[in-house]
Amino acid sequence: MSITTVSSRELNQDLGAAKRASKTGPVIITDRGKPAHVLLSIEAYEQLTAQHVSLVDALALPGLSDIALDPEHAALDLNVPDLS
Incomplete structure (x- = not known):
């Protein structure tokens, strides 16, 4: 399983690539550099x-x-120490 990361912009430009990548593993979509x-x-x-x-x-x-x-x-077989 491979994990692919794409930005929101990349997703909008090539949705087909993201859909193909999701067949081999999750695609993380970032928004302003953070996973969203x-x-x-x-x-x-x-x-x-x-x-x-x-x-x-x-x-x-x-x-x-x-x-x-x-x-x-x-x-x-419990070895309990004598604490007295």
């Missing part, structure tokens, strides 16, 4: 805004209660 906007391809935008399932929602899926879960007890 980002142009993304629709695929990159959809990937960025995709709905992800939370762990709570995933654990609440039907049928998961039938799976046996018997984790082993973790033995911790």
